[in-house]
Amino acid sequence: MLEHLQWIDLIVIGVGLTIAYIIFGITGFGTALIASPLLAFFIPVDKIVPLLALLDCSAAITNVMRDRKSAVMSEIKRLVPLMIIGSLLGAAILLYTNPDNLLIYLAIFVIAYALYSLSGFKPNTQFTVKASVPFGFIGGIFSALFGSGGFIYAIYLSGRISDKNDIRVTQSTLIGLSTFTRILIFLAAGVYTDWSFLSMALALFPAMIIGVFIGRRITLALSRESFLRIINLVILVSGISLLIRAVI
Template sequence: MGFDALPSLDQIAVALPTLAVAYIIFGIAGFGTALIAAPVLAHSMPVSAIVPTLALLDCAAAIVNGVRIGDKVARDELFTLVPLMVAGSLVGAWLLLIVPPRPMMLALGVFVVLYAVYALLAPPPRGRLARPWVLPFGGIGGIVSAMFGSGGFIYAIYLGRRLDDKDAIRATQSALIGLSTFTRAVIFAFAGVYSDGRLVVLALLLVPGMLLGTWAGHHVTLRLSREQFLRILYVVLIGSGITLVIRALPSM
């Protein structure tokens, strides 16, 4: 179990503002909660509590986003990505057993940072990414999700080059993350992680931070053009990549 007792007021006082900031990013970009919140929360909570709690909150946040912008989901992209995400997740689970994850995490982090910096500095690309690119992006996103707990930035790169409507990018991204975290939460439930109710109570206590963050993130995006939205998205990608590099280096 994640906690031997319910979280203290000090832990809640740290977690609420942290999650509010993390879910502002989620509300804007549709991903990034774990990469932002987990390193901070790990100073006051065990990782065994953080991951399943964030899975519950991410599911709830995806539902909130779905209510707001669910009609903007690019269903053709979603229905193409989901099977590839599932297949990639199975491959990622297998790779965890045979491949040292740290070098892969470092390489992935460096790639994401370099791509995002290039996207920020280079002239806007002309035309959309060709549909066959869904195969590597969908599969790699699933692999990364299974191996490192977060693959949203991979889907963000793909959707940012496929969709013209920023709300469609956010909505489709959020739906993907919702499906991924729902699957993870179901696995945790069957494994008995939530059986004593403490992590469910923790998630309920942190719901206000999630709601505040998603509300703020949604209202920020209403004032953004697609170009401004993509610039913010690439900055989040840089932060995500740096986080992966930092996580990889100490153990190499």
């Protein structure tokens, strides 16, 4: 893939990925919102998800390694089994049914939640432990169906954890586990045996590192209110993107 790109193409991709991973560095998710449409102009669509899986997993490891003590393991232990069960159900739905209607309902829910949170009318309450069941399960389902589950976990974690850095690192840990599973699947399928594919990932690795570093620095400077506002804006854009995808 790399040999078919001009240097100006690589610059555009690099800048776009840096911005995408600044968002990831701040929120712990959301890369695909910016990166996928941009990459579709330059590389085959079927290569985008495997490529982003490699970069997202690396970005998650970068986030977690720096601040691993900030990950709230109790929440991870609650969500991961539900995420796995939901992913299995999501894969079955994808194989045997038409999931398009589910995408519309998810998009409407996500947009409504984000607008409600951004409105300022959100009460100062937290989700209970029981909320991990629907959020973990549904997040797993939609991760398998559409590759879009990070914002579901973000809704739950922002309603459970008070410290903004703990939210970011816990979110990154979940995304890392999710993308690592995808990498294993792609590896078994032989996707990563193509050296041109791996060389493309290596060429884009610096953009990911720079973006995550900048995003982390921004997060440390933000108040919790500003941090949650950014998360809800990313969630809103996610919902709008899903809705567009569902109706087109």
